[in-house]
Amino acid sequence: PANKKILFLPGDGIGPEVMRQVRRVIDWMDRKRGLTFDVSEGLVGGAAIDAHGVPLADETLAEAKAADCVLLGAVGGPKWDNIGFDKRPEAGLLALRKELGLFANLRPAIVFDALVDASTLKADVVRGLNIMIVRELTGGVYFGEPRGITDLGNGERRGLNTQSYTTSEIRRVATVAFELARQRGRKLHSVEKANVMESGLLWREEVTKLHKESFTDVELQHMYADNCAMQLLKNPKQFDVIVTDNLFGDILSDEAAMLTGSLGMLPSASLGAADAAGNRKALYEPVHGSAPDIAGKDIANPIATMLSFAMALRYSFDRGQDADMIEKAVQNVLGGGMRTADIMAPGMARCSTTVMGDSILREL
Amino acid sequence: PANKKILFLPGDGIGPEVMRQVRRVIDWMDRKRGLTFDVSEGLVGGAAIDAHGVPLADETLAEAKAADCVLLGAVGGPKWDNIGFDKRPEAGLLALRKELGLFANLRPAIVFDALVDASTLKADVVRGLNIMIVRELTGGVYFGEPRGITDLGNGERRGLNTQSYTTSEIRRVATVAFELARQRGRKLHSVEKANVMESGLLWREEVTKLHKESFTDVELQHMYADNCAMQLLKNPKQFDVIVTDNLFGDILSDEAAMLTGSLGMLPSASLGAADAAGNRKALYEPVHGSAPDIAGKDIANPIATMLSFAMALRYSFDRGQDADMIEKAVQNVLGGGMRTADIMAPGMARCSTTVMGDSILREL
Ligand SMILES: CC(C)[C@H](C(=O)O)[C@@H](O)C(=O)O
Ligand SMILES: CC(C)[C@H](C(=O)O)[C@@H](O)C(=O)O
Numbered sequence: 001p002a003n004k005k006i007l008f009l010p011g012d013g014i015g016p017e018v019m020r021q022v023r024r025v026i027d028w029m030d031r032k033r034g035l036t037f038d039v040s041e042g043l044v045g046g047a048a049i050d051a052h053g054v055p056l057a058d059e060t061l062a063e064a065k066a067a068d069c070v071l072l073g074a075v076g077g078p079k080w081d082n083i084g085f086d087k088r089p090e091a092g093l094l095a096l097r098k099e100l101g102l103f104a105n106l107r108p109a110i111v112f113d114a115l116v117d118a119s120t121l122k123a124d125v126v127r128g129l130n131i132m133i134v135r136e137l138t139g140g141v142y143f144g145e146p147r148g149i150t151d152l153g154n155g156e157r158r159g160l161n162t163q164s165y166t167t168s169e170i171r172r173v174a175t176v177a178f179e180l181a182r183q184r185g186r187k188l189h190s191v192e193k194a195n196v197m198e199s200g201l202l203w204r205e206e207v208t209k210l211h212k213e214s215f216t217d218v219e220l221q222h223m224y225a226d227n228c229a230m231q232l233l234k235n236p237k238q239f240d241v242i243v244t245d246n247l248f249g250d251i252l253s254d255e256a257a258m259l260t261g262s263l264g265m266l267p268s269a270s271l272g273a274a275d276a277a278g279n280r281k282a283l284y285e286p287v288h289g290s291a292p293d294i295a296g297k298d299i300a301n302p303i304a305t306m307l308s309f310a311m312a313l314r315y316s317f318d319r320g321q322d323a324d325m326i327e328k329a330v331q332n333v334l335g336g337g338m339r340t341a342d343i344m345a346p347g348m349a350r351c352s353t354t355v356m357g358d359s360i361l362r363e364l
Numbered sequence: 365p366a367n368k369k370i371l372f373l374p375g376d377g378i379g380p381e382v383m384r385q386v387r388r389v390i391d392w393m394d395r396k397r398g399l400t401f402d403v404s405e406g407l408v409g410g411a412a413i414d415a416h417g418v419p420l421a422d423e424t425l426a427e428a429k430a431a432d433c434v435l436l437g438a439v440g441g442p443k444w445d446n447i448g449f450d451k452r453p454e455a456g457l458l459a460l461r462k463e464l465g466l467f468a469n470l471r472p473a474i475v476f477d478a479l480v481d482a483s484t485l486k487a488d489v490v491r492g493l494n495i496m497i498v499r500e501l502t503g504g505v506y507f508g509e510p511r512g513i514t515d516l517g518n519g520e521r522r523g524l525n526t527q528s529y530t531t532s533e534i535r536r537v538a539t540v541a542f543e544l545a546r547q548r549g550r551k552l553h554s555v556e557k558a559n560v561m562e563s564g565l566l567w568r569e570e571v572t573k574l575h576k577e578s579f580t581d582v583e584l585q586h587m588y589a590d591n592c593a594m595q596l597l598k599n600p601k602q603f604d605v606i607v608t609d610n611l612f613g614d615i616l617s618d619e620a621a622m623l624t625g626s627l628g629m630l631p632s633a634s635l636g637a638a639d640a641a642g643n644r645k646a647l648y649e650p651v652h653g654s655a656p657d658i659a660g661k662d663i664a665n666p667i668a669t670m671l672s673f674a675m676a677l678r679y680s681f682d683r684g685q686d687a688d689m690i691e692k693a694v695q696n697v698l699g700g701g702m703r704t705a706d707i708m709a710p711g712m713a714r715c716s717t718t719v720m721g722d723s724i725l726r727e728l
Contacts, residue, residue, distance in 0.1 A: 085565060088559065090560070120485050120486055120489045120597055121486070121597075125484045141505075141527060141560075142560055147562050148562050149562050149565065149566050156530055156531045156532060157530065157531050157570075158528060158529070158530045158531075158566070159528070159561075159562045159564070159565060159567065160527070160562065161527040161561045161563045162524065162525075162526055163505060163525040164522060164523070164525075165522070166520055166521065166522045166523075167522075168520060193614070195454045196454065196458070196505075196506055197505060197506075197511075197523075197525045198449065198511050198512050198513050198525060199523035199524060200523070201449060201523065202513050202522070202523030203523065225614070226614045227618070229593070229616070229618050229619040229622070230621065230622040230627075232619075233484055233485075233597075233622040233623065234484060234622055234625075235484075247557070248615075250557070250590045251589055251590050251593045251615055252593070252615075254590040254593050254594045255593040255594065255596075255597065257594065258593070258594040258597040258598055261598075263594075
């Protein structure tokens with residue numbers, strides 16, 4: 001069969017330098033694991049604005065559609081902060097999500113044993129934490145119409161957005177979450193504001209129905225988003241899988257990420273629907289941003305991007321064993337005391353982006 | 365002058381029993397501080413549904429409008445969980461907010477020295493924490509039209525809500541926040557998702573304009589809501605005052621509340637516009653819910669409601685000194701080791717709702 005195709009979109013800030021370390025792992029896979037990828041590279045975000053005047057060129061989008069998966073670094077930076085709403089770096093990312101139909105965003109929040117102390121929470125509260133947040137990614141207030149700012153006269157303006165969800169949008173993302181829960185701790189929390197928003201009420205009703213139809217082996221609990229924000233702090237280990245909408249997911253997955261104290265460690269996957277052959281469009285990216293302040297200094301942590309590639313191996317290429325190998329290598333390197341600046345702690349060895357890459361390759 | 369009028373709305377669950385302790389403090393104020401209130405009582409939430417079939421009767425709303433302020437306990441409980449969307453206990457609370465025009469919700473998140481260990485966060489991270497969140501309370505997706513669930517045929521439905529903000533809605537709540545910041549640490553964070561939502565972009569532009577016009581002595585920073593959810597965990601003491609919309613405020617103020625670890629301690633104030641005489645409609649309520657599981661057992665913590673009354677003294681009756689007295693009494697009682705069950709810790713004395721009330725009165 002033809003080689004699998006990966007599109008690299010390094011983006012802005014530290015994106016390119018952390019992606020470079022993944023490139024080395026891919027070369028290693030090629031030599032040692034008989035897994036050859038065709039890797040091509042494109043521009044997104046600020047880098048694309050600088051080159052083409054738009055945050056995602058049509059050709060890049062076409063390449064993304066043709067690839068088996070996309071690996072993205074990060075987008076944005078102060079340079080592009082005062083650009084129009086539709087032309088900003090983030091618009092490139094949103095267009096990728098929407099055009100590839102990546103409706104399920106998987107955001108693990110995992111506390112690595114070696115990094116328990118990085119959390120601002122007490123060690124007992126977070127040790128062993130392993131939550132999977134499934135965030136709806138192509139609907140809700142991010143894409144709802146009508147939207148915009150209108151002039152009402154007399155110096156008054158109105159800003160408007162629309163939160164909208166349909167039965168099938170809710171069911172497809174909830175199905176992903178139920179299936180993940182089934183492979184994990186069989187516990188799903190569905191999160192909305194059904195007490196205030198009809199879109200949340202529909203969400204609750206549809207998830208309840210789907211549960212009864214197909215997933216009675218998974219324990220389902222409904223929770224309001226404000227309560228979820230509290231429970232994540234009070235007792236995060238009560239959660240296994242959480243499914244929620246685009247906007248609540250944006251906030252709650254970042255809160256959950258910060259519970260771990262080490263954003264530089266966290267990967268994410270964004271998945272589309274499976275076609276007849278079982279293939280689905282997918283984009284993998286680290287949770288952290290482009291960190292313009294440390295870009296180009298070879299001090300960024302490449303692990304989140306490395307683990308995003310591991311997720312790609314697992315979810316796009318059915319190579320769970322290779323994914324396990326990378327995850328194990330990362331754990332061993334951390335166990336050995338190696339730390340990039342963001343996760344540095346007393347008694348550990350501080351290393352550069354490149355040396356972290358070296359160490360992971362050596363472990364492999 | 366005529367006595368000031370307070371409407372008591374104890375509501376459901378533990379509402380009535382915590383309000384009873386405030387009643388005792390009011391009696392004490394009458395005898396010792398020459399401050400006589402006319403207190404009347406009404407029904408809201410489930411209690412009103414049981415009595416009148418609606419969560420807020422018209423007469424109760426009229427009384428609330430006529431009062432100088434409303435003191436509310438808590439609403440809701442499993443008994444009323446499967447009631448229609450417009451008839452649920454929460455609808456009573458939302459109607460009160462909207463009809464009284466209570467657009468500014470003040471939610472302090474304060475860590476009391478005696479309770480530092482109640483937080484799941486490390487003591488160093490939260491010791492001395494004192495954040496004031498100002499949440500917009502009568503606009504946004506909570507009240508925006510169109511809204512509802514529509515049948516699309518073929519088993520498909522759509523749930524819809526509308527997020528809307530106007531220039532004047534944004535300016536009036538931001539003014540409250542800037543003025544509070546001016547009396548505190550002179551630092552304001554304005555929180556939205558201007559990178560994704562036009563309503564958030566308008567919010568950012570209007571707050572920026574107001575800042576330049578009238579509050580250049582306050583330091584203003586803009587922050588995305590997802591980043592705020594992270595920063596509250598990473599370094600909560602970076603915040604002084606936060607202003608945000610109704611929905612983000614719901615989530616972020618609950619997250620901030622849980623940073624303290626002791627929800628039973630946190631009050632809130634909801635304020636309307638000042639009339640020509642400088643009076644404003646106001647509602648005060650504890651942050652915690654109705655806690656149906658412990659209702660009627662005399663074990664709930666009355667402090668949050670007590671401190672809500674202190675906020676009433678400060679914001680509605682210009683009696684800052686009396687408010688200080690109550691706050692000081694609470695601190696002394698905690699310093700003395702008295703604890704209700706929710707904040708109980710090794711080496712402390714566990715007490716009932718009533719005994720906590722006794723102790724605070726004794727301190728006064
Ligand atoms: C960059 C931004 C548009 C994006 C979002 O809000 O979805 C980011 O916060 C994320 O979570 O991936
Ligand atoms: C009870 C509910 C309607 C309410 C809200 O969402 O505003 C509550 O969570 C609050 O924060 O006061």
